Amino acid sequence: MVRARAKLETFDDSFSGAFGNADFVATEVGADLMLNKVRFFPKGADGKPTETSSCVFVRTQRANQLKATVFRQQNVH
Amino acid sequence: MKIAIKLLLLAMFLFCQFSTAQQIGSLDITTASRNRHHEPEGVGGGICGIASHAYYPEVVVSLLSLDNTQYNLGESVNFDVKIQNIGKESITLPWAPNLADFEPQDELATYTYLQGTVSLHFTVEKRELAIYSSFYGFIFECRDSKRVATRRVGWWCAPARS
Numbered sequence: 001m002v003r004a005r006a007k008l009e010t011f012d013d014s015f016s017g018a019f020g021n022a023d024f025v026a027t028e029v030g031a032d033l034m035l036n037k038v039r040f041f042p043k044g045a046d047g048k049p050t051e052t053s054s055c056v057f058v059r060t061q062r063a064n065q066l067k068a069t070v071f072r073q074q075n076v077h
Numbered sequence: 078m079k080i081a082i083k084l085l086l087l088a089m090f091l092f093c094q095f096s097t098a099q100q101i102g103s104l105d106i107t108t109a110s111r112n113r114h115h116e117p118e119g120v121g122g123g124i125c126g127i128a129s130h131a132y133y134p135e136v137v138v139s140l141l142s143l144d145n146t147q148y149n150l151g152e153s154v155n156f157d158v159k160i161q162n163i164g165k166e167s168i169t170l171p172w173a174p175n176l177a178d179f180e181p182q183d184e185l186a187t188y189t190y191l192q193g194t195v196s197l198h199f200t201v202e203k204r205e206l207a208i209y210s211s212f213y214g215f216i217f218e219c220r221d222s223k224r225v226a227t228r229r230v231g232w233w234c235a236p237a238r239s
Binding site: 001002003004005006007008009010014015017018024025026027028029030031032033034035036037038039040041042043044046048049050051052053056057058059060061062063064065066067068069070071072073 | 121
């Protein structure tokens with residue numbers, strides 16, 4: 001089991017558009033897993049520390065979904 | 078006596094059946110610090126696609142719980158995820174919250190690590206909002222003139238389904 005924390009942020013308008021004129025939306029929430037192999041280079045091409053990342057392919061199945069309501073604005077509830 | 082032996086065998090059979098589904102590890106990454114000694118200033122693109130070889134790991138990811146039923150945009154979400162290996166071979170996962178714990182002190186060291194990321198996907202109609210939280214395993218390479226030794230720390234193995 002993994003206990004995790006992440007910030008609920010939108011980086012584009014694709015999800016924000018789901019609100020329409022409403023202040024909240026009812027969502028279904030599922031979880032997934034990704035694996036990446038990352039190589040750190042102290043001096044990259046321009047002399048600065050860089051990383052290269054490649055994914056490790058894992059076939060994943062989302063077993064379930066839980067319900068959660070997402071509010072558009074801060075401090076609504 | 079025969080009945081006792083049969084009961085014993087039945088108990089052993091049931092134990093084996095249920096033991097394969099037992100939880101074998103727990104990792105809390107909610108307190109992870111992201112302060113690495115040497116932060117990269119650039120991230121290069123990588124290779125990603127379906128593996129060409131016949132076997133690749135297969136897991137079922139269950140969302141066990143959310144810490145709330147209502148969230149504001151900008152809030153943190155705490156959640157528990159179960160990762161179950163349903164493939165035919167063991168899978169090795171990274172299993173440490175802080176990459177900084179394994180990071181070489183030598184700022185000129187080149188190193189490789191495995192990054193696991195659990196993600197939450199909030200879906201409404203056909204729109205999806207994904208958020209991510211990562212954990213790590215580190216491959217420490219110790220090189221000398223005669224050999225290359227690899228030591229792995231921060232790994233966790235999920236046995237295959239029997």
